[in-house]
Structures are given as C-alpha cells and as structure tokens.
Amino acid sequence: MTAPAPEVLLAGLHKAADDVASDVAKLTDEDVTAPSALPGWTRGHVLAHLAGISNAMARQLEYAARGESIELYDGGMDGRNRAIDRAAGHNAATHLADVTAALHRVMHAFDALPGIKDSSANRTGWYAPITYRGGVVLDGGLALWRELVIHNSDLLTGRGPETWSRQFCGHLFDFLAARVQPDDKLVLQPLGFPPLSIGSGTRSTVVSGMITDIAAWLAGREPTLGSLRASAAADGVDLPALLPWPAGTPAPQ
Template identity: 30%
Template sequence: MIDHAHDLACVRDATERLLTAVAEVDNASLAEPSRLPGWSRGHVVAHLARNADALVNVLQGRPMYASAEVRDADIERDAPRPLDVQLADLRESGARFQAAGDAPADWTRTVELRNGVTDSASRVPFRRWAEVELHHVDLGIGYELEDLPDEFTEREIDFLAQRFSGRSDIPATRVTDGTHAWRTGRTADEPEVTVSGPAAQLLGWLAGRRDGGALKARGGTLPKLPPL
C-alpha cells in the first residue's frame, strides 16, 4: 500500500540533497549541457521547479499544465536564469508542493496528470520523488544512479516495469537484480527474455538513462524500450 506521508518525507529529503548539490555549481556550469539531449542544466532545474507547481495543480484539481506548449515555453523562459534565482525558485516551488501534500485530502481519489493519464492521488508524491531523483542524476554533477536510495531504486524499477507491461512491441521479459524480480512487456505464461544485472543498471535501462550494455540477456537479445 502506498504511504503518501512517507513519500512526501522522501521528496523533502531528495529535494534537500538536490538543493545542496546545485548550490555548489556556478552560472557557467548551469548553462552547460545536461545529460538530457537539448537541455542545459538550467533547463533541468527549471523543469523541476515547474513540475512541482504542476503537481500542486494536480493535487488541487486543476490541469497539470495549461498546455504542452505552455509547459515547454515556461521551461525555455526559466532555463537561462542565474543560479541564485534558480535555487530560490526550486526551493520555493518545492515548499509549495510539500504544503499541498500536507493539506488534509482524500488520498484515495483519482487525479489526472498529463496526456489524460490518471492515477491515485496517493501516488503523486512518489511521482515527484522520481522527478527529483532522476533529474538530479541527469544534471551530471556527481550524483549517479548508484547513489539513489535503495528503496527508491526498487520501487522505480517496479513502476517502470508496470508501465511497459502489456506492450506488444516489447517481448515478455523477466527483470531481476538477483534478489528481486519483475515482469514486463507482452503478457505470456513464461518470459521470453530474462534481463539481469545490478539494480542501478536495470533502472538506468528502464528509465532510458543507460543503454543496458552492463546487463545480461538470456533467452534473446536485450529488448529495445520505447522512450518514456
């Protein structure tokens, strides 16, 4: 069962780690490319701030973004800002998200995210946790997939395996780190392919952050995953 209060605390901790790390860079470094194609580090930080506000909208029953075009324009507008402005925005938007999460609410209700995707309100804090952790890695400033909390890594693998489950363009696949196992891809009685390796590498492959070269595939080749 999802514990939204626990996940809100994890978001708070992850945000503090992110703020501390970003405070160590300078304006020139912030303008350099991130690990996300076409985005500078400033784009990543701006996206994280705007995503916090977007998830406040979700929790309060408003559309997540006015439109895809407005979302993209806001990120482009905010990306070039100097470090002190970016940090203040990231901190203040994160605080707004925490306040919205702390407000009394029916956490069993269904909420709508982007592109018509729906989910339980109780899962919104975990979704924010994933944004903060993975984009911290995307900044390329010393925080790697191997540094992620074990709980987050296990749960995000589970989340992504479920996201790709039932996809006809992905063979039935068993994913395992040697301790835990997940199934994804086409529904079948027995998986066609078993993908194994360290949890951080599995997460990197599922999340599109690594090419899977460090993983082993038995029963077929490593499945090609669609972009998130």
C-alpha cells in the same frame, strides 16, 4: 517489489527534495549553462523543469484540497515547454531561488495532507482526485518522486542512478513495466534481490545486473555500474527494445 505506501513515499519525497536543493546550491553560473544528460537540454533546462513540475504538482494538491481540479500546466504541454525555454537561461542564483521556492511549496502541500488512514475511504488527502493521469494525490506524489530523483541524476552533479534507493528502483520496475513490448516478458534479476517478471509476452529475456543499472535502463538512462546483461535461452543477447514512457504522462526526457 511494490509501490511504496504513502508514509514511505512522503519520506522519499523529502529526501529527494533535500538532495535537489543541496545539489542546485552548488551550481555556478557556468555550471547551469553546461549540457545535462538530456540531449539538447542544458542544466538550466532541467532546473527550469524541476521548478515547473514542482509548482504544477503543488497546485494539483492545492486545488484537490478544495475539491476542485485544474490542468497540470497552464497552457498544457505547450505552456510547459515555453516556460522551460524562457527560464533555462537564468543565472545560478535565480535558478536556486526558483527551485527552492517550488520545492518548499510542493512539500508544504504534501505535508499538509490529512492522516493516511482517514483519507483512503472518503477520497480526501492522498486519495483526493487530481487531473494528473486522471488519478489521485498519491499518483501525483509518485510522479514527483520520479521527476526529482531522475532529473537530479540528469544534472550530472555526482548523484547518478547508482545512488537510487532500492524502494525507488522497485517503484520504477512497477511503473515502467508498461514499457515492455507486448510480445516480451522480462525476467529481472537484480543482484542480491529476488527476481521478478514484468510483461506478459511469450518471448522471455533475462535482464541481470545491479538493481540501479536495471532501473536506469528501464528509465532510459545510462546504467552507471556496467553490470547489465541480457540473455535468452542461456545465450547472451542484446537488451530488448522498450516502448515509449507510459502514456498519460510525459517522460522525464
């Protein structure tokens, strides 16, 4: 499994944005004050973060289109956290307006990118440099995809990890290979799909189960289908400990 091509990613971003907008529209004032799947965060905190990361990524693309760069969040991570705390207590209508406006802004920025084949050679479009992770627009698109899909599951509105697509799970396997301990090698055996290995250590553990359960575990989320199993030398073992979210970007915490 490999990271999706830009045209596939764009389709995935549109679906993720549409799913978030649809689910947020169903929330009531009481709903947004209820706990999310994230310890210490209400749904309102998650919604404030979704609006914040969407606007932040939009401005990465807007500046990149002018050949300029800007930090991801005004005031860095402290600014990000303050903005979330300020907006978390908004009512459902305000959250809906903020999230849908931010999604519209960021999806407009991605839709406005020039042709994929034309941009790879001259560092424009999908390959224009951005500040996020010292990468390019494509990296920002993958990050936004992760944020929208994972945090939508954190809202506990019925769109949990069991709904994640094969392509999205495959991307997480690639991206989250950085969480494997240096001494470990994980042999992932998603049911119905070819096995693959992540990590380069000598301590081998087989992790089997539904593809969405494996992806959820790697992402620090609760597997929802109860299929996850770990084994070493044919014996059942505990799931191995993972490293923190890859350096250079905050985890969808």
